[in-house]
Amino acid sequence: xxxxxxxxxxxxxxxxxxNLLMEDRPEYHITVxxxxxxxxxxxxxxxxxxxxxxxxxxxxxxxxIKIEExxxxxxxxxxxxxxxxxxxxxxxxGPEVFLQTNIFGTFYLLESIKKYWSPNSNEKRFLHVSxxxxxxxxxxxxxxxxxxxxxxxxxxxxxxxxxxxxxxxxHHTYNLPVITTNCSNNYGPYHFPEKLIPLMILNCLREKxxxxxxxxxxxxxxxxxxxxxxxxxxVLENGRIGESYNIGTRNEKNNLEIVETIxxxxxxxFPDKKPHNRLITYVKDRPGHDxxxxxxPSKIEKELGWKPKYDFDSAIQQTIDWYIQNENWWSEIxxxxxxxxxxxxxxxx
Ligand code: NAD
Ligand code: TYD
Numbered sequence: 001x002x003x004x005x006x007x008x009x010x011x012x013x014x015x016x017x018x019n020l021l022m023e024d025r026p027e028y029h030i031t032v033x034x035x036x037x038x039x040x041x042x043x044x045x046x047x048x049x050x051x052x053x054x055x056x057x058x059x060x061x062x063x064x065i066k067i068e069e070x071x072x073x074x075x076x077x078x079x080x081x082x083x084x085x086x087x088x089x090x091x092x093x094g095p096e097v098f099l100q101t102n103i104f105g106t107f108y109l110l111e112s113i114k115k116y117w118s119p120n121s122n123e124k125r126f127l128h129v130s131x132x133x134x135x136x137x138x139x140x141x142x143x144x145x146x147x148x149x150x151x152x153x154x155x156x157x158x159x160x161x162x163x164x165x166x167x168x169x170x171h172h173t174y175n176l177p178v179i180t181t182n183c184s185n186n187y188g189p190y191h192f193p194e195k196l197i198p199l200m201i202l203n204c205l206r207e208k209x210x211x212x213x214x215x216x217x218x219x220x221x222x223x224x225x226x227x228x229x230x231x232x233x234x235v236l237e238n239g240r241i242g243e244s245y246n247i248g249t250r251n252e253k254n255n256l257e258i259v260e261t262i263x264x265x266x267x268x269x270f271p272d273k274k275p276h277n278r279l280i281t282y283v284k285d286r287p288g289h290d291x292x293x294x295x296x297p298s299k300i301e302k303e304l305g306w307k308p309k310y311d312f313d314s315a316i317q318q319t320i321d322w323y324i325q326n327e328n329w330w331s332e333i334x335x336x337x338x339x340x341x342x343x344x345x346x347x348x349x
Contacts, residue, residue: 001027001028001029002025002027002028002029002077002078003028003029003031003074003075003076003077003078004021004028004029004030004031004076004077004078004079004080005031005033005070005074005076005078005079005080006018006021006030006031006032006033006079006080006082007032007033007034007061007079007080007081007082007083007105007109008033008034008040008081008082008083008084009030009032009033009034009045009056009082010032010034010036010040010041010042010044010045010056011034011039011040011041011044011082011083011086011190011192012039012086012186012188012190012191012192012225013082013129013186013225013228013229014032014034014080014082014083015041015044015045015190016188016189016190016225016226016228016229017080017082017229017232017233018030018032018044018045018048018054019229020226020229020230020233021233022048022051022053022054024233025233026053028053029053029054029055030048030053030054030055031054031055031056031057031074031076032045032054032055032056032057033057033059033061033070033083034056034057034058034059034083035058035059035060035061035083035101036058037085038192038337038338038341039086039087039192041190041329041333042056043329044190057070060105061083061101061104061105061106061108061109062100062101062104062105062108063108064108064111067108067109067112068108068111068112068115068116070112071112071113071115071116072116075116076124077123077124077125078124078125078126078127078236079109079113079125079126079127080127080129080232080236081106081109081126081127081128081129082129083101083105084101084102084105084129084159084160084163085097085098085101085102085156085159086156087156087192087194087195088133088154088156088157088286089194089286089345090156090194090341091154091155091156091159092154092155092286092287092288093344093345095155095159098155098156098159099155099159099162101159102156102159102160102162102163103159103162103163103166105163106128106163106166106167107163107166109126110126110166110167110170110176113126113170113176114170114174114176117176117177119174119175120175121177122177124177125177125178125179125236125241126167126176126177126178126179127178127179127180127181127232127235127236127239128163128164128167128178128179128180128181129181129183129232130160130163130164130180130181130182130183131157131160131182131183132144132182132183132184132221132246132248132293132295133152133153133154133156133157133160133290133293134150134152134157134160134161134164134182135148135149135150135151135152135182135293136150136151136152136153136157136290137151137153137290137291137292137293138291138292138293138294139291139292140292142294143294143295143296144182144246144293144294144295144296145246145296145298145299146182146243146244146245146246146299150164150165153288153290154288154290164180164182164244167180168180168244171241171242172242177241178241178242179235179236179239179240179241179242179243179244179245180243180244180245181231181232181235181244181245181246181247182244182245182246182247182295183223183228183231183246183247183248183295184220184221184222184223184247184248184249184293184294184295185220185221185222185223185293186222186223186224186225186228187222187223187224187225187315187316187319188224188225188226188315188318188319188322189225189318189319189322189326190225190329191225191319192333193330193333193334193338194338194341194345196220196255196258196259197222197258197262197316197319198319198323198330199211200258200259200262201262201266201319201320201323202323202330202334203279204262204263204266204276204279205266205323205324207273207279208279209279209280209281209348210259210263210276210277210279210280210281211281211283211346212255212256212259212280212281212282212283213255213283213284213285213286213289214282214285214286214289215256215282216254216255216256216259216282217254217255217256218254218255218289218290218291218292219252219253219254219255219291219292219293219294220252220253220255220258220292220293221248221249221250221251221252221293221294221295222249222251222252222253222258222312223247223248223249223251223295223308224249224308224310224312224315224319226309226310226315227249227308227309227310227315228247230306230309231245231247231300231306232247234300234304234305234306235300235304238304239303239304240303245299245300245303245304246295246296246297246299246300247295247297247300247306248294248295248296248297249297249308249312250294250295250297251312252292252294253312256280259277259280260277261316262276262316262320263275263276263277263279263280264276264277265316265317265320266320269320269324283346
């Protein structure tokens with residue numbers, strides 16, 4: 001039986017990964033460590049709460065003493081580190097917590113591992129989940145590979161880049177058994193509705209304006225969260241220590257294409273409200289808005305035989321269906337802190 005610590009397991013990708021592990025690795029014991037920020041939600045994990053293979057610890061990674069205590073008490077085999085402040089727009093208006101969680105939080109985890117994991121422990125692994133945004137912005141051509149130089153442009157990506165460098169350094173200097181993954185933009189169930197895809201789905205459902213930044217031509221490389229989680233599990237169990245792996249599915253779309261796709265699918269679900277694209281509203285561009293991200297996933301494909309299972313059309317449909325069927329999940333979120341954030345970000349309710 002492996003003991004697995006999952007930081008940020010109550011967030012979007014983390015909770016999808018917990019679901020995958022609980023279903024596919026019933027012999028593992030999973031401990032989720034999460035601060036439960038606005039983005040963390042225990043509802044995402046509700047079905048596991050009474051399972052003897054599942055433990056939840058509410059803790060802040062920025063609390064060094066608490067993190068050390070957890071590692072002193074429990075000997076984990078794997079640590080999968082998802083916890084982060086993850087939204088670029090929030091990092092532009094309030095960067096400090098990004099440095100605290102993403103840089104210092106990762107540092108305290110690494111320090112605890114250095115202190116409590118025996119040196120050269122072959123079986124143990126720390127998997128650091130990072131982003132393609134650390135590589136900066138591409139023009140019309142080219143792809144990010146594992147050797148692309150880092151050039152982060154937002155406080156969010158700078159804080160993630162910083163954490164990647166610390167992880168690398170703790171392997172190089174102290175021989176910690178680390179692996180880093182850098183993935184492209186995820187989408188799927190449990191995605192917090194501040195990010196493009198869930199925001200557009202929920203605004204369609206509520207017939208609210210669909211705020212497109214700038215001219216809508218910025219490009220992202222969209223990865224279904226379930227494909228991402230399978231890739232992480234593969235890297236965790238079979239990846240090479242000290243390496244990094246880029247994860248993406250060669251699925252580039254500009255923002256307008258994404259929004260139009262969602263609108264067309266909504267037209268089919270709710271023909272009386274069509275056309276949903278009448279709700280598209282161009283708003284002020286994001287400061288320093290990266291133009292294009294695109295991942296070259298050849299390394300994980302060749303080395304670990306990873307292949308995505310889902311195509312974009314069926315996965316975006318699954319995602320839309322999930323939001324339509326789970327109003328009880330999102331209706332609670334769309335109050336309180338979210339309303340304040342939304343008003344501040346978009347100038348409207
Ligand atoms: P998320 O914002 O949905 O969830 C983050 C989770 O971390 C939440 O549960 C939150 O409560 C927790 N958390 C935040 N600060 C914490 C702290 N100080 N201590 C403990 N827990 C804390 O994020 P996500 O989209 O699931 O992203 C997970 C990871 O994947 C992040 O590291 C992110 O940088 C990376 N990533 C995400 C994407 C994406 O498209 N969502 C793309 C590339 C990389
Ligand atoms: P987002 O989901 O915030 O992810 P990231 O900035 O990390 O890539 O944004 C994805 C793209 O969508 C990005 O180019 C910004 C754009 N966007 C909008 O046009 N309108 C919005 O309301 C949001 C949240 C994002």
